[in-house]
Amino acid sequence: MKQLDVCLTPDLLHLHKLENSIVVVADIFRATSCMVTGLAYGIQSITPVATVEECKVLQDKGYIAAAERNAQKVEGFELDNSPFSYMDERLIGAKVAMTTTNGTLSIAKARPSAVKIMVGAFLNLGALVNQLRSEQYDVLVLCAGWKGRPNLEDTLFAGALAEALQDEFMLMEDSVLMAQRLYQQGKDNLLSFVANSSHVRRLQRLGIQKDIAFSLQTDLYDVVPVLRGGALVSID
């Protein structure tokens, strides 16, 4: 039987063997919610890069570039880190380069050793569940967290995935049990369950409440972003 495990922050990734695992990266507020939204709205590909400098290089090559640090847009880049910015007709068919504080860094960390890298959010939960059921590999949900620390919303997403896949996957480790139980506790009102979390307070100070509510919606989009040749594209 396949296993589903959870890594609560990229700073714990060294504890996990990935050679038989699909890594699902989750950065609910807001990188992976943006990626799912963007691909759903017709962006051709999103190239995640770990640093602002790499993002600039791709921008100079003609990519539309999105750079976020500390929850704010970096000057000189076109796109910020709000899912609403990715619902733009001008982005249809575009190649986007993206760097964020936590999400793209997590992808970069997992990339050398994972079998495949997919991107998860509440927005594409059902589509992702179906995809993972059809795969032969174990799954590690890599929560992007905040600067190395675990956070509530990414852990809740991991728990949602565990809850949906518990009949097909073994849930052996305590991290996945904890995530699943937190999700069971919060699932009936995710928005109020995360209301006191550090990231929600951080985003609220910046006036980004609507991104939070949006990103906690389940099954809005049918896309599963997968990393191919360094770029995220929709699985056919």
Place this chain on the structure above:
Amino acid sequence: MKQLDVCLTPDLLHLHKLENSIVVVADIFRATSCMVTGLAYGIQSITPVATVEECKVLQDKGYIAAAERNAQKVEGFELDNSPFSYMDERLIGAKVAMTTTNGTLSIAKARPSAVKIMVGAFLNLGALVNQLRSEQYDVLVLCAGWKGRPNLEDTLFAGALAEALQDEFMLMEDSVLMAQRLYQQGKDNLLSFVANSSHVRRLQRLGIQKDIAFSLQTDLYDVVPVLRGGALVSID
């Protein structure tokens, strides 16, 4: 207002600044439950060491030595890692040296930078709560986990401490929120709540169920172990 934070495993300790913090180390199954029990039963001091080799050196100097690796006693040492082994008249007034897979390693990691190091368990929860209320410092609960991974029982203990101290301490970070909510969910029956955890399954295979039930009891002992000059002694 003082802050209470939680570090879910020693592998995340690098994210925390400790220069104004008391670190409370928790390794519920079973190192810190043993330490609390042993000091309550009259052991004079317990010197935690990170390696089996250091433990042997102290044994050669006349300490009674306890060494555990992978939940089992290491050959050549007097004491295992069961709280019941510490309820022994022959240990009254003794100096004990102890090394365990996770707990003593956590103490060693926190020692260079923490203001003070205390030892927590459900067994001394109330005494510890009173002590931390009387101190002027922030608190970081350091969950020992299992070989770098978070575990359920240590996280639940951190949550119990957060629940008890929430009126006197700020709970700012998501790790402490998650721990507190898991504790709220499990507190009415901790034993059944941890029944599926990885460590409980590991210990059950070794026939150590009674240690589990014992270590989940609250407020059996009034001692607060504190590290002084490299050895854990009871706070007067």
